[in-house]
Amino acid sequence: MTASESRRTTWRDHRPExxxxxxxxxxxxxxxxxxxxxxxxxxxxxxRHNLHHATHTIRDKRAGVVDEISNWQELRDAGADAKQEALxxxxxxxxxxxxxxxAGGATVHWARDAEEANQIVLxxxxxxxxxxxxxxxxxxxxxxxxxxxxxxxxxDAWETDLAELIVQxxxxxxxxxxxxxxHRNRSEIREIFRDQxxxxxxxxxxxxxxxxxxxxxxxxxxLREKFLRAKVGVSGANFAIAETGSLVVxxxxxxxxxxxxxxxxxxSVVGIEKVLPTWEDLGPMLQLLPRSSTAERMNPYTSMWTGxxxxxxxxxxxxxxxxxxxxxxxxxRLGRQALRCIxxxxxxxxxxxxxxxxxxxxxxxxxxPIGAVLNPQMRGTETPIDKxxxxxxxxxxxxxxxxxxxxxxPDLLIELRGRVVEQERPNAESAAxxxxxxxxxxxxxxxxxxxxxxxxxxxxxxxxxxxxxxxGAWTSARDVPTPPTESFRQWWARERGTSA
Ligand code: SF4
Numbered sequence: 001m002t003a004s005e006s007r008r009t010t011w012r013d014h015r016p017e018x019x020x021x022x023x024x025x026x027x028x029x030x031x032x033x034x035x036x037x038x039x040x041x042x043x044x045x046x047x048r049h050n051l052h053h054a055t056h057t058i059r060d061k062r063a064g065v066v067d068e069i070s071n072w073q074e075l076r077d078a079g080a081d082a083k084q085e086a087l088x089x090x091x092x093x094x095x096x097x098x099x100x101x102x103a104g105g106a107t108v109h110w111a112r113d114a115e116e117a118n119q120i121v122l123x124x125x126x127x128x129x130x131x132x133x134x135x136x137x138x139x140x141x142x143x144x145x146x147x148x149x150x151x152x153x154x155x156d157a158w159e160t161d162l163a164e165l166i167v168q169x170x171x172x173x174x175x176x177x178x179x180x181x182x183h184r185n186r187s188e189i190r191e192i193f194r195d196q197x198x199x200x201x202x203x204x205x206x207x208x209x210x211x212x213x214x215x216x217x218x219x220x221x222x223l224r225e226k227f228l229r230a231k232v233g234v235s236g237a238n239f240a241i242a243e244t245g246s247l248v249v250x251x252x253x254x255x256x257x258x259x260x261x262x263x264x265x266x267x268s269v270v271g272i273e274k275v276l277p278t279w280e281d282l283g284p285m286l287q288l289l290p291r292s293s294t295a296e297r298m299n300p301y302t303s304m305w306t307g308x309x310x311x312x313x314x315x316x317x318x319x320x321x322x323x324x325x326x327x328x329x330x331x332x333r334l335g336r337q338a339l340r341c342i343x344x345x346x347x348x349x350x351x352x353x354x355x356x357x358x359x360x361x362x363x364x365x366x367x368x369p370i371g372a373v374l375n376p377q378m379r380g381t382e383t384p385i386d387k388x389x390x391x392x393x394x395x396x397x398x399x400x401x402x403x404x405x406x407x408x409x410p411d412l413l414i415e416l417r418g419r420v421v422e423q424e425r426p427n428a429e430s431a432a433x434x435x436x437x438x439x440x441x442x443x444x445x446x447x448x449x450x451x452x453x454x455x456x457x458x459x460x461x462x463x464x465x466x467x468x469x470x471x472g473a474w475t476s477a478r479d480v481p482t483p484p485t486e487s488f489r490q491w492w493a494r495e496r497g498t499s500a
Pocket of ligand 1: 406
């Protein structure tokens with residue numbers, strides 16, 4: 001299928017009827033609060049089974065390769081320190097990165113938000129008179145919803161990472177940082193390939209089974225023609241090295257290497273928090289990331305490039321440095337540690353909440369524990385979903401234990417919960433708690449309150465108090481204990497003959 005043919009009939013034109021394997025919404029916008037979304041996800045027994053199997057497999061493997069390293073905790077410290085230093089002096093490092101990128105022949109663009117970033121990519125693609133681009137797996141462009149923006153501008157964006165391809169062909173949403181199709185099993189993937197591949201390019205082979213090697217081979221054949229045809233490639237970056245203006249992408253499949261080297265033009269959309277001051281800082285990252293994410297000692301493909309090199313790779317290189325709420329997070333002394341995240345997904349794989357609800361319930365491309373702290377900070381806590389995310393945790397602390405850059409997610413969750421409560425308008429519950437605080441702060445006030453309570457105790461006697469006006473949410477499911485007719489202090493004073 002040629003580019004112009006794919007323009008006439010895109011994969012979205014052939015969006016399948018809702019069915020058992022694709023009943024999820026096509027965008028995260030307007031997602032309900034976490035408890036509602038989680039309740040719906042919990043009803044999906046197949047998904048729960050898929051998630052349990054996948055997360056336990058990855059977490060066990062991760063534990064094995066981490067145990068091999070005697071200085072893992074020192075490595076974690078080094079990783080956390082490098083990222084923290086980069087964030088503390090982010091402005092200087094970004095300026096250094098920009099000037100070295102330009103010196104290497106790249107064009108640097110700054111994007112305040114997702115819309116600006118998408119517009120920049122769209123204009124570059126239009127200038128190349130292309131109707132399609134190929135993409136490396138990129139959380140940042142998922143965050144900006146680049147594919148949808150390009151599609152609205154008449155350009156098809158083809159995902160080339162296997163799991164992203166499954167999500168795209170299935171008209172689905174990613175549910176995991178590293179394994180976006182973690183909620184799918186092999187037979188579901190085979191159905192997606194058989195139904196959808198032929199509508200947007202080379203069809204799946206006849207008689208395709210659900211054997212992983214066969215599925216990977218079908219994806220490879222399907223993608224190869226897109227790689228060879230594309231004039232523009234789009235990537236993110238795992239790290240950006242300020243001292244030389246170099247970008248780094250780590251991946252497992254080799255599709256990224258194809259996107260980064262075959263097209264004439266390469267556009268990399270990079271969150272500003274990805275900057276590392278020096279190459280030395282990259283050392284611990286390349287040990288921490290593969291072990292924490294894919295449970296590998298070393299990731300199979302590490303691509304590093306610095307600007308343009310004549311006759312070698314893309315001859316036009318653009319880097320879009322994206323803020324999109326990151327400056328706001330950076331301004332928060334406690335919250336800024338969330339920007340240390342290297343998107344390894346280890347916290348997702350050990351989280352008992354994520355394991356049961358899956359990623360869609362978090363209403364963002366960043367699900368799991370890191371999503372529960374990053375989304376409310378980057379997007380604010382105005383919507384039901386962002387307000388509810390800090391509560392999407394049992395606070396067991398497993399996420400902090402495995403985080404390679406030591407982000408204290410439980411602390412952040414508690415802090416964010418406090419902010420959500422503060423943000424809510426005063427209500428009867430908070431008024432009652434403030435009154436209790438005032439009474440408990442002074443012995444005389446406490447004594448007076450106890451005497452008043454004794455009066456209530458005399459009136460009510462053995463009857464049960466079933467509801468307190470204004471405290472319906474608390475007392476609808478709990479009986480209020482009947483106040484005693486005599487307080488401990490009164491009893492003590494009576495027994496000892498002293499004043500209460
Ligand atoms: S918060 Fe830590 S464990 Fe979770 S994805 Fe980020 S770096 Fe990995």
